[in-house]
Amino acid sequence: MYKLYAYQQADAKWAHERQATAATPAEIAKRYYDAHYSDWQVRPNTFLYEMQDGNELDDAPFVLLRTLLKTNPKATHTIIINKDSLKKAYKVLAFWELTADPRIKVVDRFTEAHMRTLLTAETVITNAMIFSDIFVKRGRQRFVNTWHGTPWKKMGYAMPGGVMGSWNVIRTLMMTDLLVMPNTYTAKIFNRDYRLAGLYQGKISTFGYPRNDVFFEKLSERQLTTLENAYRNGQPTILYAPTWAGDASSAGDATAELTKYLHTLVTLAQHFPTYTIRFKPHSYFTEAINADARFAPFLVDDAWGTNVLLAHTDILITDYSSLFFDFLVTGRPVLFYDTQIDYDTTRGKYFEVNELPGPFTQQLTELITHIEDIESIKAQYADQYAKFVTRFVHDDDGSAARRVTEVMSQMTSRNQHGQLVVNGEDFSDATFNLRDQIADLAATYDTSLAIYEAHLLDNWYGFQFFQNIDATMPNTRIFVNKQLSNLPLTLNEAMQQGHRFLGNVTFAVALIPQDDFSSHQQALITTVNTVITVTNTERDAWLDHLGFTKIVTHANFVVWSHDENFDSTTLSPLFMAIQ
Template sequence: MQILPRTVLVHVKRFVSRLRRAAVSEVYAFWRRRPIDRRVVLYESFSGNGLLDNPEAIFRGLRAAPDFTHLKHVWVLANERENLTVVHEFAADPSVRFVRPDSLGYYRALATSGYLINNATFPVQFSKRGGQVYLNTWHGTPLKRMGYDIGDHASRVGNVIRNFLSADYLLAANRFMTEQMYENAHLLRNIYRGDIIEEGYPRIDHQFTDSSGVASITHRLGGAGLPIDGRKIILYAPTWKGESFAKPKDDADELISRVTELEALIDTNQYVVLLKVHQVVYKFAAERAEFQGRLVPNEIPTNAVLAATDILVTDYSSTFFDFLATGRPIAFLTPDIREYAGYRGLYMEPEEWPGPVVRTVRELAVELNLIARSGQRTEITPRYLAMRKKYSGHEDGGATDRVIDIVFRGRRDGYTVGPVARDERPSILVHVGSLGPNSITTSALNLLTAIDHDRFDVSAVFSNSRASAVLEKQGQIHSSVRQFVRVGGMNGSKIDHFIRRLHWYRGDLKSHSHDPRQKRLWDDEWTRCFGGSRFDYAIDFSGYDPLWATLMLHAPLAKRSIWLHNTMTADAHQSINKRRRQLKSVTSIFSLYREYDHLVSVSPALEEINADELAQFAPQEKFVSARNLVNAAQVRRDAAIDIREAVRVSTTGEVPSWANGLAGKSALVHFVSVGRLSSAKNHAQLIRAFAQLHVQRSDTRLVIVGDGPLRTHLEDLISELGIDDSVTLAGHQKNPYAIMAAADCFVLSSDHEGQQLVLLEALILNLPIVTVAFGSARDALPEGVGLIVPATEQGLAAGMSAFLAGSVPTAKFDDLNYNAASLDQFQSAIGATPTNQ
């Protein structure tokens, strides 16, 4: 039998995977066009790990309610073999069925069920349809930090935010959860349009069972091979230690070691130690023989086990908030608290927790033995009672009925249910582009920093990326700005996408608004990304991406603006390696301009040029201007760093020789230019002009900071002119300001620019400036500052000579007044009232 080469197998697997994804996508698109069945409820808990948590309690509550016998129930279940008890329980019940995650049946249920209930998140494909009711119950009051509070990149919480904003109802066990987790940690304040139900957790109702109910639970535990034998239960329920549910840490060895050590230090005639691991860790533990007789089966709801538990031992798990309702003792085993708190952070310090906090199993055993000798009441302190009142005040065994009343019966009177906190600030959504290391990103970051956050509620949105340079820029977004990351892709049938791409190929994007099927495609994508949220102003600050330029036009009821960072017709026809790579994408965006309320150029001169050249695409009155803002504090802070440290090669620790020359402040004269190595920047002209100057002044040097497609061409040109020792292509630098500050004069050679931000940064650093006369050059420089020369080699050479002769005027740049005026321009440009009016 012939075995296919490995590379062929890889390609075959990829093809099959793509084929399957395409089939799933088509099935989901098909069912999204079918009627919604209000009789069907879809439940998902922990990505299909079982009939668990709040969804399980609500499911059983609905089945027991006489007025809901007509409902059909669909449960997402990843592995029926691991959930045989519940599968057998409902095997003969035609109103209950199971579907696997990511199956065709799953996407049918996701698209057509009238009610959707989840304790975590639906996948990135999910987009709630009008007429569906989505209840997200989440899975616990948080002790460890959540959402944006962790400080990770937005992609970590991107799908969570999507799900929250899509939900009609979010469930909160208490006021702390409403305020800290939803409004603050996930920044839902102002933009979430649904309601928060603050009536306790249905899952905790399990803990209010009577003695016969407790006996039933212990009998079930015994039937699962756990040797209760009439002993009291100590339940060890640690949290998971991974950074995402997709990659939980397999800490099975550590867990079994602790349980074994504890058993040796307590009275096992009186107590049995059971281990309840987090659902995402369960599969690791279930495979180990050492866990037999100790591991609580995943299919038994945690809160049912808590009802039979005498003492709870945990670490950072929200389980302890649930257990407070029992009034029984809690102890905390936290051997790694420094490391864990350092990564995740905690909302309350260990000194506030309602029980002893220890670092070792031996210390834990001492505390448990004290509790055993004192009749289990030692730890019921005023602190415990205060926490119980604060976090379990709604828990009385009736939370399930109250939630069903609100969501399924529409009853609200007498219940704590309502919107998130809102203030009067208008909301702004800004698409900031790719967040790559370029001038548009710098301009966007400056805007997000300078905008008045007391006046505006600001959100930034961008595509998902794992590139380190992009993640670095995400980290520089102002802390007051809410970050959205677009995860996943558009839904819709392959036919609809073929038509969309056909229009794009023709350079016409207008079908998104006049073709009903295309409009639905884009409306669905807006809903998939932003749920039910609304914004007063929607801004495509990038202006170069057809997808985002189209999507921002589907922001409901918003005033919409798109930025024009340059002479757009010139940008469209820009040639890179003899190819006009942006021609189709940029010119296709022109077809959308008429639908925007404001077309914002970054200087008055540029506004005039664009209004004239793009007159066929939009009327004159839509063209406005707003200057880019600067972050002078950041520029000066970075410029103060020693250039040798700024450019030191991280892998070798070496400092390039050209940087040593700059740092030494030698008799050499250094000209510097910063910009992408592309045809629009015309560095070739600058290099040739410098070669002319260098013949006259051999003490001159030129450093060009930036990278791009023309690097090889420019290197060849430098060699051809014989100035390899005098011209340096420094490549992309994270901190160009340290280089600029060490130079003597800034030179700009671009054929066309918008409002060149780097000129403003040179002004902040008090650098003399020589620039060619591109369209908006005079808008970029204050009157009487710098030297504007003809856009020729001779003009540039003469300008650099003028600097050497001391004939380039400089002046102190007032960045505060500049930014204040520019912010007023920004607010006016998007249709908001300027600050000074």
Template sequence: MSNIITEEIKLKYIEYYKDHKLQKNHVLYEAYGGRGLVCNPYGLFKAFIKRQDFRKYQHFWVIEDFEANDSFTREYQSMNNVHFVRYQSEDYVKHLATAGYLINNVSFPPYFTPRKKQIYINCWHGIPWRKIGFDMENGNVDTRNTIRNFLAADYIITPNDFMTSIFRKTFKLEGIYPGKLIPVNQPRTDLLFSTKKETMIQKLHNYGIKLEEHKNLILYVPTCRERENQCPDIHHIEEYLKLLEILEQQLNTEQYQVLMKPHQILYEYLKKNKLGSKKIIPAEIDTNEMLAITDILISDYSSIYYDFLETEKPVLFYIPDGDQYKKDMESYHSAVEMPGPTFKSADKLTQCILEEQWKHPVYQTVYQKQKQWTNPWQNKHSGEKVWEIVLDGRHRNSLISLKNKKKKILIYGSDLRGNGVTQSLLSLLEQMNYEKYDVSVLAVLNAKNTNGDMIESVDSRARVLTQIGKINGTKEEMSIYDTIIEKGLSSFDAVKNYPKSLFRREFQRMFGWTKFDCVIEFTGYSPHYGMLFLASGAKRKMIWQHNDLGSERKRAVHGNQSLEQILNVVFSTYPFYDKIVSCSQSVMELNKKTLSNIWTRKKFTYARNTFSINRIYNAIEKNPFLEIGQKDYYILQEQQNENDNQIEMQLLPLPEKDHKVFITMGRLSPEKNHHNLILAFHRLQKEYPKTILFILGDGPLKENLQNEIRKLHLENQVFLTGNIRNPFALIQKADCFILTSNYEGQPMSVLEVRVLKIPVIISDFTTRKDICIPNGQLIVQKDPDSIFQGMKKMCQGTVCNYNFSPEEYNQSAYLEFEALLK
């Protein structure tokens, strides 16, 4: 059975979305992507059954595996208003698009788009023990569909103050979430008090498990050590099964029955390999219904034990590798105070059961404290209260709002590739006044998913919304979209045909019902996002210019004018933005001269880029150098070989101390004029052989430049390093920084190297005046002879004596940016 999201399914979804009315009396329930009738959606469903208006509604359950859920579908077959639909089927997308009420304990697929008057209740699947959301190691990427769903939800259930804080801070919903939190205990815990043992005997019997009614049930509930995209460790599986065996050997089997309810990932492995089948509770059986008939719970910090505290029955903890487990878990909670004894030894665990050690007063005190913390509302009818709020309009004064008075700003940062635009954005985010502004950064994973580290590097005070899924329209809409993206809005007919409803829907798909005060297309190069932001509904829309775009439009790589079509489309969106913002005054003047028209002339303005001072200082404090046999090397890359634990390094040889070192940094593309720089350096070598040139960066001309270096026999004097993690440690070793570009915007590299007080040579590109300071640079023309003369002067002892305060510069530049937001 496949859960792959096909283009056909996405198209069906949007057709139902657009062409079919909302069915106000339809309710769609989904738990864990169709696992079955479990968790909080099941608790809400059971609560709905008790309502007098239950029969007035049609209830649709999402099921992934109908065979595994056969007994449940048969259980409700007599109710003609309860239906079951297969996950990712046409029926599924039909009801997802048209049901008046949507219930989910995780998230709907990336193509899901909220629609007006459709009520979405997200009933998150528990109180976490280990870190989730943006607190995870790769939280900026891994949370992308979860956050998208939260922003689309009208209500999110929060069972206690801790979970309210999780939604507010850990998922960063404060200030951006337009819905309301419902403060009630988890609806699934209602099942602890309404489930009958005889019912569970029959349910388990349907799966071939015999529940012995006269015995005390010990339920072992191990969590999954691995994250959801990882396979379970076979060592852990064997450990779980071994515990079951020991418990049965050492306990009185006439008094106790031992069963295991593993995490879904573990269960799938056990089921596939046919391990412990008569003792393993299927994933399709609700955990809380099992807890209702459990006499002793054994856990390993599975957060399900929080639910069990409501029963007042004993809970024990078995963690044989406790220290390592705590380290791997990255927990929110201390393992020091637990509501029951903790063991590393299975023998001591069984001894505890025999001696009832959990009755010790210390454990009882913690037990009651945690019970009160877990469920402060003390409500055994939480599901009913949720429906009273949503359907009957009662208890509205108990709802929690996460809104605040900060201005909400959305900034598009693309894939945060390693270039000057990205560094400008990252620096701006460091400078932002987060007391005044709520800042979201829209990031995009690249095609190979290799830019996760850059996405994670964004200032944690900002919220990263990593794009997931793609724009989804009908065939007719996508045909119009393709034309607009290719040709832009440069004609009256194009503007007239701009698919505003498609882009508005896409904005809703990505950001739910969130309303931003200001949207910023910070890259200035994206036709899609440039068009999308026009439909954002934001009060202020701005688009950035980081370069001399008239010249950039003409830039050719390997004979192809690769940016002309893209930039022409971007330029066509300018009349519909409120501000067109250049990265410096001279860039603004140049772009205004070459790109403005009667609709845009008054929209041109500028705000200089800031740059990260801490990034430079932190970099130079590190020591990425290595001495081997009295020879110094710079460590370009290093990684540990998993097979033999050896560290593999890529090293760059450093010159002797009597050599002059020139260094440049930038993309290896035509506008950077590296070809003429290499020709000039070749001539310099003849007069000053003790010179070295480092070229930092990567790009489409790398192979051409390598060939040029070989042709001139400069392999031991000119080095292409590629992109390196710590360029400033190497730059600090240089005698001169040189930038010979044909054109630039506001080259951040010049500002950055000024922090290191290094002499600077720059070419006479049009916008250079924005980075020139008194006695701060030697200016040359762009031809090889002029570049050579400049480098020669540096070799002869010409020194740039300048004063530069990076702090004062950043403060002034940031105020220019903030002025645009007023």
């Protein structure tokens, strides 16, 4: 009894603290979005783009935009940018001579104009999670997700803390009509470690990565002159581009890491005066680095996209960044230098350092030696380099964006249909007793778990939560409902919330074994065709209100279905698992 009381106290505390965020731009935008969800029609031939949470105008979505300007000249394009990144976005447009193009519009993130466009754009394109948890794809909308590279770092459920770090990624992927993957290796990782296999029915493309078209693109004389003078400084160029080892969405206190970066840059500049040394930090570090004048001599102009820089780089130094896969297209050497001694513990990686297409070191003195002996390094790693090219960038030929846009032109909007979702709103409580049953259910059904424990995203509630995670993670995917309060919902509110937290997935069956009824269950039930639950007067009334018919009683459970002729014998394996 004490554990239950302690949990309720923690939940109440979380809700109280969370109320303070209800007036943030994102929450205000979500309320506007929900209030107008059905007010406007989707507009044909309109495209909306968001890259890296509105902080960038780069990567595959921007290459797709530039391609569509040529192949679909009547389309209009809206780019979503954070207010702090607007200046950078306009510099990017200027570099590509697109500032005056009337088909392109730049809109501040989380404004009413952003929400209106998000509701009405026919095609939404992103390279990451999108718009926090606001977006709920409408019926005629098409959603393209290009992600942001080939992973060496572990992802999804494969990384420590992966369940809670992946909830919004999985939600977003479930709404994706076209998932643009750089290669089959990455597609396999997504299927396995984001639990797409068994549920995702959209299209996955693996015929080249649009952002790598830049390596084959002919730049104007003005662009080439700018890069030669301002980036290369008339010399061969070494680009140091480390990634970030974390698993959430902010870098936190990065003082120690930035100190290592600066020491590396200064040392390289001292040892190699005939090279221009440049620095491309992970976007999570950008604000801190831009505020430190000591980094200024090494930084690059915001107007130049990452792969544009790589195309004009002679030697790449990185750690675990996906950039090195793209750089393989150039055939130039890549050196691996790691400042994260405990990286395997904090994030992990998919293959070992002895498999890499270049030398790996944690010693700056060794890195310097590798640069001094760069020609012998190229010869030494030629075979491994060739294997990586074949495995990861074989299909990059400069036409990937055109192939993707051709697929997009034939693409229709679709939602995913799952087999079984289990209600886990008491997931952190000792009363949650479905761990063994979920393992049994997963042997027969593709199984998902719906958690209403939003405070876990802040508190990671404790032993009981992790015990349940360890038991269920190998067998299921987990969806998280971020609902702020447990107040009763109207039908429209319940439908919107259900589609939001489950990524528009419709499930054949929901198992709700809890005695009590909740607004979380109100939302969950709107996304399913058949419900297996125990008798509760309020829940029964809600099921009846939604048009469900009571089909049969089995032991303590009642089967409700939208199909009054539903054959409950098809659920025999499920009843055997939960008895």
